[in-house]
Amino acid sequence: MTMAHPQQHEDAVALSLRDLRAGYNGRTVLRGVDLDVPHGTFGAVVGPNGSGKSTLVKAALGLLAATRGSARFFGSPLARVRSRVAYVPQQDAVAEDFPITAVQVVEMGRYPHRGWFRRLTAGDDVAVAEAMEATGVQGLANTPLDELSGGQRQRVFLARALAQRADLLILDEPFTAVDARTEADLLSLLERLCATGVTVLAVHHDLRTVRDRFVYAVLLAGTVVAEGPVGDALSADNLERAYGIAPLAQPATTVEA
Amino acid sequence: MSTDALMIIVIAGLLSTACAVLGSFLVLRRQALLPDAVSHAVLPGIVLIFVLTGQRGSMLTVLGATAFGLICVAGFEWLRRTGLVAPDAALALVFPALFSLGVLGIGTYASGAHIDVDSAIYGDLTFAPLRTVELAGQAVPRSLLITGGATVAVAILVVVLWRPLKASTFDPGFAQSAGLRGRVVSTVLLLAVTVVAVVAFDSVGAILVITFFVVPAAAAHQVATRLSSMLLTAVGIGWASSLLGYRLAEQLDSSIPGSIGLASVMLFALAWLAGRGRGRLGRFLHRGSSRDTTTRTTIPVQQARPSESHATAAPSRDR
Numbered sequence: 243m244t245m246a247h248p249q250q251h252e253d254a255v256a257l258s259l260r261d262l263r264a265g266y267n268g269r270t271v272l273r274g275v276d277l278d279v280p281h282g283t284f285g286a287v288v289g290p291n292g293s294g295k296s297t298l299v300k301a302a303l304g305l306l307a308a309t310r311g312s313a314r315f316f317g318s319p320l321a322r323v324r325s326r327v328a329y330v331p332q333q334d335a336v337a338e339d340f341p342i343t344a345v346q347v348v349e350m351g352r353y354p355h356r357g358w359f360r361r362l363t364a365g366d367d368v369a370v371a372e373a374m375e376a377t378g379v380q381g382l383a384n385t386p387l388d389e390l391s392g393g394q395r396q397r398v399f400l401a402r403a404l405a406q407r408a409d410l411l412i413l414d415e416p417f418t419a420v421d422a423r424t425e426a427d428l429l430s431l432l433e434r435l436c437a438t439g440v441t442v443l444a445v446h447h448d449l450r451t452v453r454d455r456f457v458y459a460v461l462l463a464g465t466v467v468a469e470g471p472v473g474d475a476l477s478a479d480n481l482e483r484a485y486g487i488a489p490l491a492q493p494a495t496t497v498e499a
Numbered sequence: 500m501s502t503d504a505l506m507i508i509v510i511a512g513l514l515s516t517a518c519a520v521l522g523s524f525l526v527l528r529r530q531a532l533l534p535d536a537v538s539h540a541v542l543p544g545i546v547l548i549f550v551l552t553g554q555r556g557s558m559l560t561v562l563g564a565t566a567f568g569l570i571c572v573a574g575f576e577w578l579r580r581t582g583l584v585a586p587d588a589a590l591a592l593v594f595p596a597l598f599s600l601g602v603l604g605i606g607t608y609a610s611g612a613h614i615d616v617d618s619a620i621y622g623d624l625t626f627a628p629l630r631t632v633e634l635a636g637q638a639v640p641r642s643l644l645i646t647g648g649a650t651v652a653v654a655i656l657v658v659v660l661w662r663p664l665k666a667s668t669f670d671p672g673f674a675q676s677a678g679l680r681g682r683v684v685s686t687v688l689l690l691a692v693t694v695v696a697v698v699a700f701d702s703v704g705a706i707l708v709i710t711f712f713v714v715p716a717a718a719a720h721q722v723a724t725r726l727s728s729m730l731l732t733a734v735g736i737g738w739a740s741s742l743l744g745y746r747l748a749e750q751l752d753s754s755i756p757g758s759i760g761l762a763s764v765m766l767f768a769l770a771w772l773a774g775r776g777r778g779r780l781g782r783f784l785h786r787g788s789s790r791d792t793t794t795r796t797t798i799p800v801q802q803a804r805p806s807e808s809h810a811t812a813a814p815s816r817d818r
Binding site for chain 1: 527528581582583659660661662663666668669670671672673675676677678679720723724725726728729775
């Protein structure tokens with residue numbers, strides 16, 4: 243089914259995908275993806291290994307050329323609303339030995355507002371400082387990134403996204419290589435962020451966390467199996483269709499993605 | 500020090516400036532072998548121009564060399580993007596093919612000509628002060644103009660593209676999503692590397708091009724904690740290597756580019772020993788770095804738009 247993008251309520255839908263198809267090296271991973279992520283929700287993208295979770299995010303953001311279909315953010319192509327969309331990539335997508343301090347990473351969050359040349363303003367500095375305080379890394383401002391632990395690094399990258407003051411935060415597996423305390427801290431931080439009207443969409447593999455903490459979920463298995471409020475989207479039937487088993491029925495099991 | 504000696508050092512210093520700046524980005528992007536590939540791939544271009552025009556060492560030669568350098572880089576990029584082979588294998592497929600073509604070309608069409616292997620391998624830096632062109636009535640070494648031009652061009656390029664270069668080298672996905680045109684910038688970087696590698700090939704020969712690009716950058720990487728300081732340190736190491744290398748060549752009565760290469764490797768060893776916190780002696784020297792200073796997340800999000808009040812903040816400082 244292919245519909246037009248919902249132009250009329252552009253502020254009600256943060257991300258809208260229509261008939262999206264994408265993959266790698268000629269191999270299609272995702273096809274026929276139609277999706278409307280409501281603005282202001284706390285959302286997760288879940289699904290089994292190879293179900294296309296990261297592919298969905300990358301194709302939507304144009305990091306991977308979609309072979310078909312389209313993506314709109316707040317009713318517009320990404321190029322027109324870049325500063326409203328913040329992206330936190332997977333940790334291993336970042337050059338880990340790059341010479342850079344924590345505060346310099348966070349400052350990059352202001353680049354979408356300042357472009358290639360304009361100097362960062364005092365207002366930018368405030369956004370950077372507040373973001374670092376919110377994620378608890380203000381004391382690490384001048385520490386080189388490669389001296390930080392995995393959890394500290396992820397706090398820095400989340401601070402970069404916060405400093406952008408975007409309306410939609412897209413995170414790709416934000417809690418891998420992160421200790422339990424950091425995960426709990428960052429989750430509640432994201433929840434509070436949502437309470438201020440920001441949309442969060444996180445690729446996440448831990449179904450339990452998603453069911454317990456998230457509001458909205460997209461369940462993928464090469465295409466959208468279900469989307470909607472977590473309780474409905476992650477029903478036992480839907481999970482069985484996506485995973486071929488009933489993952490949440492097994493006690494204390496994390497289904498790896 | 501004679502004028503000629505000074506001139507050689509200045510040319511080598513300018514060359515290492517351009518190479519070290521671009522090389523720093525290549526080292527961080529895991530593309531350090533690219534200049535080596537380009538410096539080999541240019542050979543058929545040089546032979547082709549010789550066969551067609553009988554010239555060697557002219558501007559036409561530089562153009563022919565650059566053309567084949569671009570073919571090498573374009574072939575590499577294309578192979579890499581097909582995903583058929585890993586990036587390093589893609590490079591290893593492209594440049595030996597072109598280099599072999601050049602070797603065959605010399606054997607078949609230019610064996611009697613004076614395209615001597617020595618100059619292709621070691622370059623002509625020693626004689627650089629002697630090959631001059633007229634500029635405003637003055638005899639100026641051609642290499643000085645070329646390396647000076649390359650250095651200025653690279654400096655302008657890096658200043659203009661600073662944010663996209665930095666962001667796309669550090670975090671390509673973020674750079675692209677932030678509208679910093681990571682792919683375009685990567686292509687521009689490859690083009691600049693090609694041109695500078697051709698310039699370097701002319702002066703220091705095929706083998707040492709890679710030294711000028713990579714060694715000062717890798718040395719600076721050992722000590723720098725910021726990209727800007729890495730670039731400046733790399734340039735400084737390049738100039739120090741040029742000076743030390745020239746002195747060394749005088750002492751040993753040996754190849755100048757070779758001595759410069761050796762000097763830069765010695766400086767790398769020093770930087771490695773003094774490097775910060777990545778093991779080695781540096782770990783001993785730079786102990787007590789900041790671990791475990793993450794402060795607990797206590798402040799509710801103030802991310803909100805500037806118009807919103809911060810009154811929602813209710814810190815509960817539990818340590």
